[in-house]
Amino acid sequence: MSETSPLLFTEIDHVAIAVDDLEAAINYYADTFGAEVDHREVVESDGVEEALLKVADSYIQLLTPTREDSPVAKYLAKKGQGLHHIGYRVADCGVALEAVKAQGFRVIDEAPRPGSRGTTVAFVHPKDAFGTLIELVEE
Ligand code: CO
Numbered sequence: 001m002s003e004t005s006p007l008l009f010t011e012i013d014h015v016a017i018a019v020d021d022l023e024a025a026i027n028y029y030a031d032t033f034g035a036e037v038d039h040r041e042v043v044e045s046d047g048v049e050e051a052l053l054k055v056a057d058s059y060i061q062l063l064t065p066t067r068e069d070s071p072v073a074k075y076l077a078k079k080g081q082g083l084h085h086i087g088y089r090v091a092d093c094g095v096a097l098e099a100v101k102a103q104g105f106r107v108i109d110e111a112p113r114p115g116s117r118g119t120t121v122a123f124v125h126p127k128d129a130f131g132t133l134i135e136l137v138e139e
Helices: 022-033 071-079 093-102
Strands: 009-018 037-043 048-055 058-065 082-090 120-124 134-138
Touching (some): 009 071, 009 134, 058 082, 082 093, 093 120, 093 134
Antiparallel strands (some): 120 134
């Protein structure tokens, strides 16, 4: 049995959903569930436009590609629309990322980097994470 680590997640920051039509998805959540846009941003380095819909202290993050070679465009072409990743809030992105590496698990980002709305983020590889793309989010 492996030793357990102290809990590094403090909240679920966001659930990210890849969509073809951002406006249609925003309208769906607003009209159906009353979830409204709290923040919108184009993250040019990732080739995505995102809309964050606030739900209590967490967000629904609707993602759409801004160019054909972005990872989200490739994801949509391969898998279609749907759940893309889970963002877990952490106190210290670097500490959480090192914890993943210390266990010998693969990461996508070797070091924390800037995310949307001023956060610091790092992605963990889904292959070692039971099929879920994990984003570590430090506010
Ligand atoms: Co995210």
